Amino acid sequence: xxxxxxxxxxGAIGGYYGGKLANSGREVHFLLHSDYGYVKQNGLKVxxxxxxFHLRSVLAYNKTVDMPKCDVVLVALKSTNNKLLKELLPPLxxxxxxxxxxxxxxxxxxxLQKDFPCLxxxxxxxxxxxxxxxxxxxxxxxxxRLNLGSYSCSDPKILTQVCSDFVQAGVEAHIHELEKARxxxxxxxxPYNGMTVVMNTTTDSLMNNPAMVELLHxxxxxxxRGANLVGKGRFSIPESYADDMLExxxxxTPYSPSMKLDFDFHRPLExxxxxxxxxxxxxxxxYEMARIIMLKSQLQFIETRYLYT
Amino acid sequence: xxxxxxxxxxGAIGGYYGGKLANSGREVHFLLHSDYGYVKQNGLKVxxxxxxFHLRSVLAYNKTVDMPKCDVVLVALKSTNNKLLKELLPPLxxxxxxxxxxxxxxxxxxxLQKDFPCLxxxxxxxxxxxxxxxxxxxxxxxxxRLNLGSYSCSDPKILTQVCSDFVQAGVEAHIHELEKARxxxxxxxxPYNGMTVVMNTTTDSLMNNPAMVELLHxxxxxxxRGANLVGKGRFSIPESYADDMLExxxxxTPYSPSMKLDFDFHRPLExxxxxxxxxxxxxxxxYEMARIIMLKSQLQFIETRYLYT
Numbered sequence: 001x002x003x004x005x006x007x008x009x010x011g012a013i014g015g016y017y018g019g020k021l022a023n024s025g026r027e028v029h030f031l032l033h034s035d036y037g038y039v040k041q042n043g044l045k046v047x048x049x050x051x052x053f054h055l056r057s058v059l060a061y062n063k064t065v066d067m068p069k070c071d072v073v074l075v076a077l078k079s080t081n082n083k084l085l086k087e088l089l090p091p092l093x094x095x096x097x098x099x100x101x102x103x104x105x106x107x108x109x110x111x112l113q114k115d116f117p118c119l120x121x122x123x124x125x126x127x128x129x130x131x132x133x134x135x136x137x138x139x140x141x142x143x144x145r146l147n148l149g150s151y152s153c154s155d156p157k158i159l160t161q162v163c164s165d166f167v168q169a170g171v172e173a174h175i176h177e178l179e180k181a182r183x184x185x186x187x188x189x190x191p192y193n194g195m196t197v198v199m200n201t202t203t204d205s206l207m208n209n210p211a212m213v214e215l216l217h218x219x220x221x222x223x224x225r226g227a228n229l230v231g232k233g234r235f236s237i238p239e240s241y242a243d244d245m246l247e248x249x250x251x252x253t254p255y256s257p258s259m260k261l262d263f264d265f266h267r268p269l270e271x272x273x274x275x276x277x278x279x280x281x282x283x284x285x286x287y288e289m290a291r292i293i294m295l296k297s298q299l300q301f302i303e304t305r306y307l308y309t
Numbered sequence: 310x311x312x313x314x315x316x317x318x319x320g321a322i323g324g325y326y327g328g329k330l331a332n333s334g335r336e337v338h339f340l341l342h343s344d345y346g347y348v349k350q351n352g353l354k355v356x357x358x359x360x361x362f363h364l365r366s367v368l369a370y371n372k373t374v375d376m377p378k379c380d381v382v383l384v385a386l387k388s389t390n391n392k393l394l395k396e397l398l399p400p401l402x403x404x405x406x407x408x409x410x411x412x413x414x415x416x417x418x419x420x421l422q423k424d425f426p427c428l429x430x431x432x433x434x435x436x437x438x439x440x441x442x443x444x445x446x447x448x449x450x451x452x453x454r455l456n457l458g459s460y461s462c463s464d465p466k467i468l469t470q471v472c473s474d475f476v477q478a479g480v481e482a483h484i485h486e487l488e489k490a491r492x493x494x495x496x497x498x499x500p501y502n503g504m505t506v507v508m509n510t511t512t513d514s515l516m517n518n519p520a521m522v523e524l525l526h527x528x529x530x531x532x533x534r535g536a537n538l539v540g541k542g543r544f545s546i547p548e549s550y551a552d553d554m555l556e557x558x559x560x561x562t563p564y565s566p567s568m569k570l571d572f573d574f575h576r577p578l579e580x581x582x583x584x585x586x587x588x589x590x591x592x593x594x595x596y597e598m599a600r601i602i603m604l605k606s607q608l609q610f611i612e613t614r615y616l617y618t
Contacts, residue, residue, distance in 0.1 A: 198507065199610055209613060215606040218599075290527075290599045297524040301508055304518060 003161060006070040006092050007031065008085075010039070012130040012258070013102055014076030015138040017146065017171065019046045022055050024169035029059045029067050031088070036062040038135040047133070048140035050170060069094040072162055074124070078258075079103045080268040086115045093119070098158045100124050100148065104189045104258075105273025106182055106281060109151035121151040122159055123178045125185040129255050142253045146171055147185070149178025180235035183227035187237065188245050189274055191219040193259035194295040197269070197302060204254035207246075215291075217242055222289045226282030259299075266306045271299050312470060315379040315401050316340065317394075319348070321439040321567070322411055323385030324447040326455065326480065328355045331364050333478035338368045338376050340397070345371040347444040356442070357449035359479060378403040381471055383433070385411045387567075389577040395424045402428070407467045409433050409457065413498045413567075414582025415491055415590060418460035430460040431468055432487045434494040438564050451562045455480055456494070458487025489544035492536035496546070497554050498583055500528040502568035503604040506578070506611060513563035516555075524600075526551055531598045535591030568608075575615045580608050 005028040007018035014030070022028040023046075032039055043056040061067045070092050075085065082103075089099065093116075101108045102124035109121045129142035146166055153159050159175060166173035192203055195216065199206065206212050220242035228236050262269050275296040282289050314337040316327035323339070331337040332355075341348055352365040370376045379401050384394065391412075398408065402425075410417045411433035418430045438451035455475055462468050468484060475482035501512055504525065508515065515521050529551035537545050571578050584605040591598050 199607065201614075205614075206610075209610050211606040212610045215603055218603075291603050294524055294527075294600050294603055297520040298508065301515075301518050301521045305510075305514075 001161075002027070003071040003158070003165060004068065005029065006064075006067060006073045008064070008073060008075045008088055009077035009081075010035065010044070011076065012132050012138055013126055013128070014074060015044060015132065016046060016048075016128065016130050016140055016144075017076070017102065017126070017166070018074060019044055019053070019055060019138065020169040020171050021165060022058070023053050024165075026165060026169070027059070029061060029070060031061050031064055031067065033062065035136050036060060042136055044136050044138070046138045046140060049142065050140070050144065064088045064091045067092055069097070071097060071158070073097060073099045074102055075099060076102045078262070078267070079105055079108060079270045079273045082108065082111065085112060089116065089119075096120065096155065096158070098122055098153055098162070100162065102126055102146070103270075103273070104182075104185055104193075105270065106186070106277040108273055109178075113152060120153045120155070120158070122148060122153055122162075123151055123182060124148050125181050127185075129253060131256075131261065142255070144171060146173045147176045147181045148173060149176045149181045151178055177235060180227075180231060180237070183223065183231065183235075183278075184237055184241065186227075186274065186278055187220050187223045187241060188249070189257070190223050190278065190292055190295070191216040192249065193257045193270075193274060194299050195219075196257055196260040197263045198295065198298045200263075202254045202256050202260070203249050203252060207250050213246065217246060219291050219295070220245060222292050223278070226278060226285070226287050226289055226292075229285040229287050230281050232285070263302070263306075268307060269299055269303050271296060271303070275299065311336070312380040312467070312474060313377065314338065315373075315376060315382045317373070317382060317384045317397060318386035318390075319344065319353070320385065321441050321447055322435055322437070323383060324353060324441065325355060325357075325437065325439050325449055325453075326385070326411065326435070326475070327383060328353055328362070328364060328447065329478040329480050330474060331367070332362045333474075335474060335478070336368070338370060338379060340370050340373055340376065342371065344445050345369060351445055354446045355449060356447070358451065359449070359453065373397045373400045376401055378406070380406060380467065382406060382408045383411055384408060387571070387576070388412045388414060388417060388579045388582045391417065391420065394421060398425065398428075405429070405464065405467070407431060407462055407471070409471065411435055411455070412582070413491075413494055413502075414579065415495070415586040417582055418487075422461060429462045429464070429467070431457060431462055431471075432460055432491060433457050434490050436494075438562060440565075440570065451564070453480060455482045456485045456490045457482060458485045458490045460487055486544060489536075489540060489546070492532070492540065492544075492587075493546055493550065495536075495583065495587055496529050496532045496550060497558070498566070499532050499587065499601055499604070500525040501558065502566045502579075502583060503608050504528075505566055505569040506572040507604065507607045509572075511563045511565050511569070512558050512561060516559050522555060526555060528600050528604070529554060531601050532587065535587060535594070535596050535598055535601075538594035538596050539590050541594070572611070572615075577616065578608055578612050580605060580612070584608065
């Protein structure tokens with residue numbers, strides 16, 4: 001059986017992963033917002049370090065009521081827009097549809113499940129440097145790995161098939177335990193997303209400053225210690241994983257994380273799921289993430305200044 | 310006996326306190342740098358909330374070798390320039406000269422004493438909002454209290470006389486235990502100096518953001534807890550002092566602390582004495598000031614960017 005895909009949010013993430021699937025011959029229906037007219041007419045271009053491609057004819061929509069019911073819905077919205085899912089999803093769902101939230105942070109699936117108690121939900125963590133470089137145009141600069149994990153899939157075979165569809169499309173995809181995978185991704189996101197905003201800079205310039213690298217390392221250790229308390233008896237992340245993340249970032253192309261781009265374009269920041277929820281979960285497990293709370297307060301100060309003035 | 314004063318560093322602090330003494334009839338010799346020619350010709354103007362005054366004829370110098378030996382030397386340099394004192398001070402010193410470091414931070418007196426083992430040294434903490442508003446022109450916007458304390462005065466009577474000279478000059482001056490007074494001043498300086506730089510803002514805008522006020526409060530508590538461990542058995546600061554500082558700042562005129570002005574004008578930041586030394590002393594007492602270390606790393610990142618690029 002061939003799965004029918006929908007992509008909600010065709011930006012740097014949805015455009016890339018949905019584009020890869022479509023480019024490998026899968027049926028993919030894309031929901032677009034500002035780029036709808038352009039993509040309908042000109043298609044979707046992906047300039048990728050793994051090889052450029054151009055989807056000349058794209059199944060493009062600007063409202064989900066026009067879209068068919070799909071087997072898999074890839075959600076690649078900014079998590080600040082997840083409140084829209086309550087309206088956006090229903091037209092796409094049949095009784096076995098799997099919704100995969102390719103977003104960073106904690107608590108995303110639980111929040112969605114509240115609105116759709118019977119829905120099968122999974123999560124996806126994208127280890128990728130990509131960006132929207134123009135109308136219907138995505139740049140892919142580094143990485144690309146996608147870690148998938150079930151939250152409430154009734155049939156695990158669907159997720160396995162999604163994973164294998166991605167692999168066939170040239171994406172390095174794996175299935176992991178979701179909660180651990182989300183925390184592991186946060187070991188990168190929490191220090192780099194916030195600090196590039198507060199310091200108004202890119203990853204490489206942070207990595208060139210030894211005192212800053214030490215601070216980033218301390219913040220990573222806070223994430224890992226919080227994770228290990230929350231996951232006690234279920235999963236554990238070794239502290240050495242922080243060193244791996246530092247080393248990976250040092251070798252990475254100079255990069256503005258998505259939150260830095262949101263800041264640059266004066267969009268709301270994804271602080272809720274990336275900062276507030278982890279802080280809350282760690283606190284409930286008895287651990288106060290002092291540095292992360294500080295970073296979160298600084299982000300909220302910055303955001304208030306540009307969003308409400 | 311009437312004391313003869315010298316002021317090293319005639320800026321927002323030295324210009325104000327030295328100016329008040331001179332205006333009350335004391336003999337005050339001012340060392341100036343960039344404003345020397347202007348002040349020699351036009352004198353020194355202080356626009357003060359307590360009443361403006363203009364010293365038309367000022368004992369102005371541009372090198373200490375031209376200055377007379379003095380009984381009291383008020384040092385109001387940026388602490389980043391304290392290495393200059395080894396050269397600047399000797400011409401001003403007789404065997405009983407008292408040097409008062411009107412500067413923020415910890416370890417200033419100890420460092421100076423290393424270069425001048427027999428010198429009588431005191432410290433001064435200025436609770437004032439003032440700024441250089443032009444050539445030979447100081448603005449005094451709020452506060453003005455000066456807390457003095459002995460570090461190695463051989464004759465305590467001199468410091469008492471200095472204190473009374475200030476009081477006669479219209480300055481609210483007190484004598485305190487120096488180490489405690491320095492830590493108490495840091496309860497304000499550590500959060501506000503650093504955070505106005507990192508957030509690129511003024512005190513009032515920090516105080517208008519509830520999450521930021523909470524963070525500033527946490528940072529103040531770190532200072533107080535560090536102080537109380539370092540001062541164990543000698544002094545103690547109640548945690549409620551943090552609330553007093555928040556309340557004072559809320560009532561204060563919107564203000565750019567000196568470190569924010571240093572940042573604005575791309576001058577070196579006084580991180581060594583205001584951040585590194587307190588962090589080190591607290592660490593030696595067994596307390597890790599996590600948030601303060603984070604703020605210090607952010608400041609050093611910012612400073613490196615503008616000083617060395």
